[in-house]
Amino acid sequence: MLVNPFVIANLLLESLLLALAFIAFVVSLQVLMWWDFSKNDTLQYRLQKRIYLVSTIAKYILSLKIALFLFFIYTLDHLSLVLHGAMCAVGVVDASSYGKPLLFLKIINLYLFAFWIVLNEEDYRHAELPYTKLKSFLFLTVYLLFGIELFLEYSYFADIDPMSLVSCCGAVFSKSGETVLAALLQLPNSLLYGSFYALFLMLAGAFVFRLYAFYAAFSALFIPVALFTLIGYFGTYIYELPTHHCPFCLLQKEYGYIGYILYTVLFFGTFYGMLSGFFRKQNYLKRSFSFLLIYTLLVSFYPLWYYMQNGKWLY
Amino acid sequence: MNFYLLDFAIASLLLEKRKNLFVFSMLFLVVFLAGSFLFTASSMRQMTLHAADALPEIVVQKRVGGRLYPISMETILPIVEIEGVASVTPRVWGTYTFDAQGTLFSVVGVDRYDYLYGDSLASVRKSDKIIQGNGVAVGEGVYRVLKSRFFTKEVHLLSPKGEMLIMPIVTVFPKSTALFTNDLLVMDVQKARKVLGISKDEASDLLVDVPNPDEVDTIAQKISLLSPVLHVRTKEQIRTVYEEMFDYRSGVFLLLFTIVLATLFFLTSERLSGLSHAQRKEIAVLKAIGWSIRNIISVKFYEGFFIASFAYFGGVAAAFFYVYVLQAPLLRFVFSGFSTVRPPLELTFFPDWSLLLLLFLITVPVYFAALIIPAWRAAVEDVDEVLR
Amino acid sequence: MIELKDVSKKFVQQNREIVALESVSLKIQTGEVVVIKGRSGSGKSTLLSLMAALAKPTSGEVIVQNERISRLSDDFAAAFRLRHIGFIFQRYNLFEQMSVFENLLAPLVPLNLPAKETKERIKRVLERFFIEEKAEAKVRVLSGGEQQRVAIARSLINDPSVILADEPTANLDAALAKEFISVLKGLKDKKRTIVVATHDPLFFNLDFVDRVIEMEGGRVCL
Numbered sequence: 001m002l003v004n005p006f007v008i009a010n011l012l013l014e015s016l017l018l019a020l021a022f023i024a025f026v027v028s029l030q031v032l033m034w035w036d037f038s039k040n041d042t043l044q045y046r047l048q049k050r051i052y053l054v055s056t057i058a059k060y061i062l063s064l065k066i067a068l069f070l071f072f073i074y075t076l077d078h079l080s081l082v083l084h085g086a087m088c089a090v091g092v093v094d095a096s097s098y099g100k101p102l103l104f105l106k107i108i109n110l111y112l113f114a115f116w117i118v119l120n121e122e123d124y125r126h127a128e129l130p131y132t133k134l135k136s137f138l139f140l141t142v143y144l145l146f147g148i149e150l151f152l153e154y155s156y157f158a159d160i161d162p163m164s165l166v167s168c169c170g171a172v173f174s175k176s177g178e179t180v181l182a183a184l185l186q187l188p189n190s191l192l193y194g195s196f197y198a199l200f201l202m203l204a205g206a207f208v209f210r211l212y213a214f215y216a217a218f219s220a221l222f223i224p225v226a227l228f229t230l231i232g233y234f235g236t237y238i239y240e241l242p243t244h245h246c247p248f249c250l251l252q253k254e255y256g257y258i259g260y261i262l263y264t265v266l267f268f269g270t271f272y273g274m275l276s277g278f279f280r281k282q283n284y285l286k287r288s289f290s291f292l293l294i295y296t297l298l299v300s301f302y303p304l305w306y307y308m309q310n311g312k313w314l315y
Numbered sequence: 316m317n318f319y320l321l322d323f324a325i326a327s328l329l330l331e332k333r334k335n336l337f338v339f340s341m342l343f344l345v346v347f348l349a350g351s352f353l354f355t356a357s358s359m360r361q362m363t364l365h366a367a368d369a370l371p372e373i374v375v376q377k378r379v380g381g382r383l384y385p386i387s388m389e390t391i392l393p394i395v396e397i398e399g400v401a402s403v404t405p406r407v408w409g410t411y412t413f414d415a416q417g418t419l420f421s422v423v424g425v426d427r428y429d430y431l432y433g434d435s436l437a438s439v440r441k442s443d444k445i446i447q448g449n450g451v452a453v454g455e456g457v458y459r460v461l462k463s464r465f466f467t468k469e470v471h472l473l474s475p476k477g478e479m480l481i482m483p484i485v486t487v488f489p490k491s492t493a494l495f496t497n498d499l500l501v502m503d504v505q506k507a508r509k510v511l512g513i514s515k516d517e518a519s520d521l522l523v524d525v526p527n528p529d530e531v532d533t534i535a536q537k538i539s540l541l542s543p544v545l546h547v548r549t550k551e552q553i554r555t556v557y558e559e560m561f562d563y564r565s566g567v568f569l570l571l572f573t574i575v576l577a578t579l580f581f582l583t584s585e586r587l588s589g590l591s592h593a594q595r596k597e598i599a600v601l602k603a604i605g606w607s608i609r610n611i612i613s614v615k616f617y618e619g620f621f622i623a624s625f626a627y628f629g630g631v632a633a634a635f636f637y638v639y640v641l642q643a644p645l646l647r648f649v650f651s652g653f654s655t656v657r658p659p660l661e662l663t664f665f666p667d668w669s670l671l672l673l674l675f676l677i678t679v680p681v682y683f684a685a686l687i688i689p690a691w692r693a694a695v696e697d698v699d700e701v702l703r
Numbered sequence: 704m705i706e707l708k709d710v711s712k713k714f715v716q717q718n719r720e721i722v723a724l725e726s727v728s729l730k731i732q733t734g735e736v737v738v739i740k741g742r743s744g745s746g747k748s749t750l751l752s753l754m755a756a757l758a759k760p761t762s763g764e765v766i767v768q769n770e771r772i773s774r775l776s777d778d779f780a781a782a783f784r785l786r787h788i789g790f791i792f793q794r795y796n797l798f799e800q801m802s803v804f805e806n807l808l809a810p811l812v813p814l815n816l817p818a819k820e821t822k823e824r825i826k827r828v829l830e831r832f833f834i835e836e837k838a839e840a841k842v843r844v845l846s847g848g849e850q851q852r853v854a855i856a857r858s859l860i861n862d863p864s865v866i867l868a869d870e871p872t873a874n875l876d877a878a879l880a881k882e883f884i885s886v887l888k889g890l891k892d893k894k895r896t897i898v899v900a901t902h903d904p905l906f907f908n909l910d911f912v913d914r915v916i917e918m919e920g921g922r923v924c925l
Contacts, residue, residue, distance in 0.1 A: 006562075006669075016684055020684055041761065052608050052612065052777070056690070057687060074672075128774065129776045317815045323809065323812055597798060600809075602781070603757060605861070607813065610781070698757050
């Protein structure tokens with residue numbers, strides 16, 4: 001077990017959030033069972049008041065969860081100072097078999113919570129609250145996933161042995177090896193950035209012609225493509241080292257914490273992109289495209305800057 | 316962001332001065348408490364890490380079956396021959412069990428050329444009295460124990476061979492250095508060998524000086540390949556141990572602090588729950604003139620935001636003052652129990668912004684969580700009864 | 704126009720069902736001034752809160768300005784009040800420890816208008832009711848007449864089409880009551896719909912009152 005102020009703070013806050021979420025969970029259950037906006041009896045009256053409790057709690061949870069996610073990443077980064085052999089957060093994630101599923105679930109939950117908040121806002125935009133049942137159902141799902149996330153987080157931190165040696169990112173993200181990732185990293189660079197820009201162009205096309213369904217699908221696809229190309233190609237320019245393939249080192253001070261900016265922009269861009277498929281609103285489409293454009297410009301900046309400075313490419 | 320809502324929130328805060336003042340002081344106190352602890356811990360951690368910079372790059376010990384043994388002087392030669400090593404220095408130190416109760420003293424052997432214990436023993440090094448007079452310098456704590464046995468002039472120590480060594484006490488370390496000299500017995504290296512049972516061709520450990528930091532890991536590896544009994548620790552590893560230790564302390568503190576946070580949660584929640592007649596009326600009127608439930612919940616959160624920022628920044632400022640200006644009276648003792656890591660004497664400020672984030676995250680969200688249910692309760696309060 | 708169709712309102716209080724209104728049907732035309740009289744507990748206030756979408760009927764329909772307000776979520780009900788309803792309470796119900804400006808700001812907060820327009824609107828009503836110099840004064844130090852004008856200014860600041868007054872003259876001396884009635888008359892001339900719930904006989908014989916409706920035990924007496 002790791003006893004560390006950052007770890008304890010993470011667990012403490014997540015537990016607090018889950019406890020609050022439980023209240024909202026109970027109300028959501030009640031809504032699913034009894035909600036009927038056409039009726040006006042005491043029960044409905046009470047439920048109509050309680051849904052405001054749910055949305056207040058959910059908003060509180062989401063705003064804190066965004067902060068906590070960044071804090072979690074920061075914690076992993078901090079732990080790399082403590083664990084032997086770790087250079088950055090990669091080794092820390094790898095220090096327990098719970099690490100990867102936990103990180104994955106955290107990201108999924110972030111998307112789900114954010115989606116819940118938007119659905120909630122849309123609900124309030126209609127006089128007869130058409131999405132109340134849907135959002136209650138969604139909340140039950142999110143609550144369960146959140147519970148699993150917390151369980152994984154406890155297990156993860158309990159599982160890490162501070163004395164054991166962990167691997168550094170050089171080992172995890174190397175081109176040699178049998179993993180899928182290694183195979184992807186072996187792809188020629190032109191294919192990596194080619195597919196990235198091709199996908200961005202398709203997104204731009206879907207944006208211009210307001211093809212909501214396509215845009216949403218491309219945004220979803222944009223998440224893995226952006227991550228792989230970041231690890232395989234753009235990241236190497238940020239580090240200015242052709243062999244450095246790591247999605248975590250860019251969160252460190254040496255690189256101006258650029259990772260936090262990149263990942264946040266990527267999150268909101270893809271989130272609003274997928275949302276536009278659901279609600280078909282120009283507003284979301286525009287927001288999404290602006291974020292993704294910023295992301296693309298940011299990652300493109302590094303190779304160009306390198307070229308301007310050195311007069312040649314890294315490879 | 317609705318600035319009118321903020322404006323209104325401030326005006327409405329003033330309606331319930333006493334209640335809000337109470338909530339504010341509680342949060343302030345909690346931020347101050349946690350802040351003082353974290354700042355003190357962080358400052359000490361930074362200073363120890365700083366001190367660790369003065370450590371030699373590599374320490375070599377002999378370890379068999381997990382236990383430490385004196386290391387043979389002959390080991391020095393192959394280490395010195397490794398490329399990149401500037402020098403190797405043997406050190407003699409260890410613990411001495413003074414009585415049947417298991418009182419432990421730290422025995423440190425010094426000689427004229429000794430420069431490897433850092434500045435902490437500077438005062439000792441200056442007085443060659445120890446070596447010339449075969450005397451011993453003792454820490455405050457050691458002196459107290461000795462005095463209770465009526466030894467005020469000299470120390471009687473039993474070597475492992477049963478030989479009784481009697482050495483005059485030439486100096487007692489000043490009280491101000493007690494934090495790290497408390498259990499020390501400093502004597503000539505030859506005497507120390509006798510007390511600790513370390514023969515002339517052995518040492519407690521070897522310090523290896525490597526000028527180029529990039530070579531440290533490779534050299535450490537090469538040394539450990541010399542013999543399976545050699546245990547090699549680099550400065551980096553020692554730093555990691557220090558980091559861990561402070562993390563552990565702060566972690567345990569946070570666990571205990573959970574109780575304080577739970578108290579904060581329940582007291583705040585309880586305090587905010589009871590709505591006065593004036594507040595009920597205010598909310599009813601606001602609703603009648605067009606405010607929605609969500610507007611009222613927002614205004615409650617804006618109120619909370621206002622209180623929280625003042626309490627947080629105030630608490631941080633107070634903790635800063637307490638730790639760095641007043642030098643954390645009382646709290647220091649929590650840390651003075653360290654044996655491996657000796658606390659420094661003066662707490663100086665090291666900027667560590669992540670600490671402010673940590674402090675924020677463990678206090679302010681708890682307060683807001685306590686706010687949610689009372690705010691909602693107030694906002695959904697039935698209006699029609701209050702209207703009349 | 705305000706229309707109530709077969710409206711009933713029931714509460715459950717300490718496990719007892721209380722009937723506040725029982726099948727009330729009512730139509731009030733735009734520009735009409737209606738006085739609802741009745742003892743306290745006769746259902747007057749409940750009727751007003753239904754018209755303002757502050758409460759929902761247990762059964763029946765309430766339609767105000769062509770909006771079915773008996774079936775609105777809270778956000779929409781609040782927005783409706785903001786646009787259409789001006790409330791005047793018994794004893795003014797001002798925020799006594801806040802300034803006049805802050806009191807007038809309250810109905811504008813949910814609109815979140817640009818600062819310039821907010822100030823403009825407040826200035827306009829301050830001028831209209833001759834209380835400009837008192838803008839920064841706390842309400843509790845104002846005279847009764849000034850307080851009354853602030854209360855009226857607050858209810859009219861969003862230019863509502865329906866004005867609901869709940870026992871507006873209950874604690875007023877004769878002079879202030881008269882002043883209030885002249886304000887009502889002015890609003891009548893501007894074609895506002897006005898509903899006054901009161902048991903003050905002063906209102907029963909006014910020339911500009913179109914109708915007096917009597918209530919008893921949650922029913923309208925015919």
